[in-house]
Amino acid sequence: MKRPKSLVSLFFLLPALILMVPFVIYPVFKTIYLSFFFGDEFVGLENYKNVLLSSDIVNLERFPTNSPPWGALVHNVVWIVIHLPVTVFLGLGIALLLRKKEVKGSSIVKSIVFLGMVIPMIVGGLIIRFLFEEGAGVVPAIFKALGIERLAITWTAYPQTALFAAILGSIWIWTGFSMLMYSAGLASIPRDYYEAALIDGASRFQIFKNVTWPLLKPITIVIVAMTLLWDLKIFDIVYVATGGGPGGASMVLALQMWDYFARALNYNYAAVVAVLLTTLTIIPALWLIRRRE
């Protein structure tokens, strides 16, 4: 007698499910539950209203003409707008440049680029902090050498530059992932395709547009989704590099959640931000799943 297939699947899933209930599912529902309370009192959507209307989350009075703070949610969006395309295309560019085995030292360059990915994020945050510090960091030193005094400052100390210092630092850290994924993707494209295109008289750009880029599409989807998730949940490097300041100029959602939780000891507001953050992260995750299907 054959056992129903679903029962067998369930049997193998059971250990994972048993662990997920107390460690994942219960905390998720408890967080949602907490977000509707203030202390022990049920307040409905009041917490959501207070948090979402707070200038901590969205501060459009200053956006975009004045320098940050623009609110944590806006900062996350700015992060995505800058960080996502730059890391994707920078990673692709480096992977394309270094794909040929005959490029001497390509593995060393790849290792250096990938270094950002393997260091602990706290260390990454510290490096970012010092990279942009006047008198110690290379970035202000470069601008000083170029005679651009306005940018030869401690970037993390100024509201005009703190957010961008964190984003640029994050590009350095995350480009390794993009480069590595594209390198793997490029290696998997059969050489015959290129040879055929060359015989047909295609230019380099045409080959890239019609052969390489379409074949890298599945990889690109993964990179975009993962980068989106990274941009939304960014916490540690901001916490160390700028602490979200000055004046909240580099605050992001995850750090705001931490502030509500650990500083204000306001678990209900922290739960609201957690729910918001989870909802926002689910969108790229679902998109990734659908595209992969």
Add this chain to the structure above:
Amino acid sequence: MSVKKIWFSFLLIGLLAVAVVASGCIGGETTTTTTTTTQIQEQITLKVIGPWSGAEFDAFREVIKAFEAEHPNIKIEYKTYRAEDLSTILPLQFESGDTPADIIFMWGWFIADMAKKGHVMELNEVINPDEYVPGILDTTTVDGKIYGAPFTAAAKPGFWYRKSFFEKHGLKPPETWDEFVALLEQIKQIPGIKAPIVSGDSVGWPISDVTEHFILTFGGAELQQKLINGEVKWQDPQVRSIFEERLVPLLNAGYFSDPIEWTSAVDLWWKGDYALYFMGTWLTGMVEDPTDLGLISLPGVKAMVLAPDYFMVPKYTTHPTEALELAKFLATEGQRIHVGTSSGKLATWKEVTIDDYWEPMKDVAKIVTNVESAPDLDDSVGGEWQKTFWDQLKLLWVQPDRLDDVLKTLDEKFPKE
């Protein structure tokens, strides 16, 4: 039964009787021995959590050693945790009826908060308020009951300078505000000086210490206390004028550096990139030659922040008697030992005399005892506002023209209770 067997039985019974009697006698001795052994084995380990590591812990270790020498049955196990980290760990542990240590050093406001929730032991039997610096126990007293004891304190007395640097450049400590501003201008003209004052930074507290020194100088301890209590707003004309007329002009004139990580700032200041550094008294233990240190308080200073390290005994300690014994020691004789080391700290227990101090701290101790002490503003308010205060001041430091925004935000974010 044969006669031999009968005699043999008697012999065995006799031997048994002798053995029983003998064992009884020996048993008496054994009981005594067991008691003695038990007393020796009643070793208790008390866990202490504090913020110190490195040289700061070396100074605290002397206190631990002294307590252990007085209490051979108690061993102290010390762990370093920052208050920022503890603030996330403790509420959850306490709620579950557990504690990571028997004595925990923590912010005063946090101890009071936990006490209100019933997680902390009362210390009224251990602490005699009359023996302490006035007002020092206010932060940790709830409904007349003391829940947090003060250990030694750091003072934030003013701007430190190197005597050798001042001698080399013919500089003199100022007597008036105008002289202070003139001194800054004079320093600014020295070749190689990046700015007269180096601004320490980390999460932001060094800048808040500078600001509080201005408030205490031009507003006094009363204004500081009113700000802590929320009785005076940050946008109040009196507070605004301190910023507008005293602090902001100095920032605009470029007398302060951009915020620099505070330990790096020590090195830069010591090697002469900057001339003055506003820092707490612990700085004396961080420099190569503490005898080269000079101190400039703002002329006319009325009060100084005295920021004690408070500690509590959580209710969930497994050794309440011994924990209270240690609490008493730390709050009293432990302070005498601590100020005798290079901790750079000051006693909050009035029984400690100037003679008890480490030599480089004696002059500082004299200065501090001659002015009124005030509580640390941001440590007293605590919570999210504390972080906002640090962050907004960092903003002000680089954009002094944002004063209105800064003061407005400080009012908006102030706890509403």
